[in-house]
Amino acid sequence: MNETPEALLRLRDKIDDVDQQLLKLLAERLQLVAEVGEVKSEHGLPIYVPSREAAMLAKRRQEAEALGVPADLIEDILRRAMRESYSSEKDTGFKTVNPAAGPIVVVGGNGQLGRLFVQMFELSGYEVKVLGSKDWDNASQILQGASVVMVTVPIAKTVGIIEQLEALPDDCILCDLTSTKTEPLKAMLAAHSGPVVGLHPMFGPDISSFAKQVIVVCDGRNTEKYQWLLDQFALWGAKLKQASAESHDEAMRLVQAMRHFSSFVYGLHLKSEDADIEQLLAFSSPIYRLELAMVGRLFAQDPALYADIILSSPDALTMFRRYIERFAEAVTCLENHDREGFIRQFSDVADWFGQYAQQFMGESKQMLLVAHDRRHID
Numbered sequence: 001m002n003e004t005p006e007a008l009l010r011l012r013d014k015i016d017d018v019d020q021q022l023l024k025l026l027a028e029r030l031q032l033v034a035e036v037g038e039v040k041s042e043h044g045l046p047i048y049v050p051s052r053e054a055a056m057l058a059k060r061r062q063e064a065e066a067l068g069v070p071a072d073l074i075e076d077i078l079r080r081a082m083r084e085s086y087s088s089e090k091d092t093g094f095k096t097v098n099p100a101a102g103p104i105v106v107v108g109g110n111g112q113l114g115r116l117f118v119q120m121f122e123l124s125g126y127e128v129k130v131l132g133s134k135d136w137d138n139a140s141q142i143l144q145g146a147s148v149v150m151v152t153v154p155i156a157k158t159v160g161i162i163e164q165l166e167a168l169p170d171d172c173i174l175c176d177l178t179s180t181k182t183e184p185l186k187a188m189l190a191a192h193s194g195p196v197v198g199l200h201p202m203f204g205p206d207i208s209s210f211a212k213q214v215i216v217v218c219d220g221r222n223t224e225k226y227q228w229l230l231d232q233f234a235l236w237g238a239k240l241k242q243a244s245a246e247s248h249d250e251a252m253r254l255v256q257a258m259r260h261f262s263s264f265v266y267g268l269h270l271k272s273e274d275a276d277i278e279q280l281l282a283f284s285s286p287i288y289r290l291e292l293a294m295v296g297r298l299f300a301q302d303p304a305l306y307a308d309i310i311l312s313s314p315d316a317l318t319m320f321r322r323y324i325e326r327f328a329e330a331v332t333c334l335e336n337h338d339r340e341g342f343i344r345q346f347s348d349v350a351d352w353f354g355q356y357a358q359q360f361m362g363e364s365k366q367m368l369l370v371a372h373d374r375r376h377i378d
């Protein structure tokens with residue numbers, strides 16, 4: 001075995017020194033960000049400030065280039081640092097947008113998503129009560145004086161639970177976090193005569209902060225009375241996207257039902273083919289590794305949740321049938337060795353994607369680079 005040359009050892013020592021200086025600078029940045037968090041929670045300013053980020057990144061990129069440092073390198077580092085900023089600033093707490101609000105009741109607040117909202121409301125200075133499955137005997141007491149009742153229970157139970165809510169204070173905001181919106185919204189409007197809003201957080205409970213996370217908002221009734229709740233979410237850094245319940249549910253057919261179902265079938269196919277995951281991993285290209293991660297992560301989660309998400313999506317099954325037909329047609333095209341036909345269809349789809357194809361090419365390239373950085377090969 002070759003000895004490590006003395007010159008290399010000396011250079012590595014110097015690199016260690018530089019990395020330690022970087023570490024100290026990062027610690028200093030984190031400390032400043034913690035102070036920013038204090039100032040923001042005192043003044044009620046949002047965690048996420050896209051204009052500041054864009055201006056700062058543009059400036060640093062310019063300065064990097066002047067120093068012969070790749071601009072993408074400093075952007076990667078700063079974006080990663082800002083992810084820490086979001087979660088650090090979250091821990092300092094948030095201004096209470098509506099200090100006069102009575103208790104916030106989270107129905108299903110012991111579930112994972114429920115717990116996340118309980119934590120965020122508490123960090124924002126509200127009194128929070130949980131109405132769990134074992135608390136229904138005391139429901140009227142728990143709901144007394146509530147300013148918000150947030151329903152976050154499994155999809156299949158949502159409408160039943162909403163119908164079970166009785167004696168809500170007239171001006172209390174009734175909202176839900178279910179991943180379908182038409183039926184829950186209808187049920188909420190029927191159960192309550194006060195402000196109603198349907199919400200769908202487009203993320204799972206494992207996020208470290210709400211910064212840049214999307215919440216779909218479907219108006220039910222009395223927008224002006226629930227606006228403070230949306231303002232509170234915005235302070236957490238969330239991006240609110242207004243939609244009708246129907247258009248939301250239609251989009252979810254593709255965003256959720258189709259997405260999860262095709263991952264499920266691909267997993268089923270791998271299992272049925274008795275694929276050797278070790279070998280697939282060893283031979284995988286970066287994009288296949290990402291595909292395995294995307295499919296495999298489904299099977300680390302609750303099957304009942306996915307069954308409910310897929311089954312609750314209106315008309316998803318008829319769409320799956322159309323998908324199978326297209327799949328079969330595409331196979332037939334190949335069986336017929338119709339290379340021209342395949343290329344023609346490919347080009348038609350490419351035209352349909354238009355400029356998004358290039359955009360997705362760029363985005364996925366970035367993801368692949370990050371995934372590759374994390375790779376360790378012995």
Ligand SMILES: O=C(O)C(=O)C[C@]1(C(=O)O)C=C[C@@H](O)C=C1
Pocket residue numbers: 033036047048049050052053081082085086089
């Ligand atoms: O400058 C701010 O407002 C911050 O909160 C700090 C910071 C950063 O880490 O630089 C973090 C989040 C914002 O989106 C912008 C910048």
